[in-house]
Amino acid sequence: MWALARQGYLEVRARLLRAAVGDEGMSTVEYAIGTIAAAAFGAVLYGVVTGDSIVNALTKIIDKALNTTV
Known part of the structure; x- marks a missing residue:
């Protein structure tokens, strides 16, 4: 009986290892x-960067940096 249980365990283990390691068809997906x-x-x-709010924010940052007095 124990031999049969061990054989079943080994078969399940082998199937799990093949499923975990095997990658047939997975690379394409x-x-x-x-x-x-x-x-x-x-x-x-692209939608975020070309939106008006981003362009305006970047323009304000550049203007502030160029108009800063030291």
């Missing part, structure tokens, strides 16, 4: 998700 995330982040960043 990971690259696709990473590419989509990067494109979305770029779109959001």
Whole structure:
């Protein structure tokens, strides 16, 4: 009986190791998700940077720095 339980344990362990270590088909999905995330982040960043509030804030900072008296 113990031999049968040990054999079952070893089979389950081997399956878990193959599932944890094996990466068949995962690289393509990971690259696709990473590419989509990067494109979305770029779109959001572009929208924020080209917005009026950011341009106005940067202009004020530059004007303040150029008009500072020492």
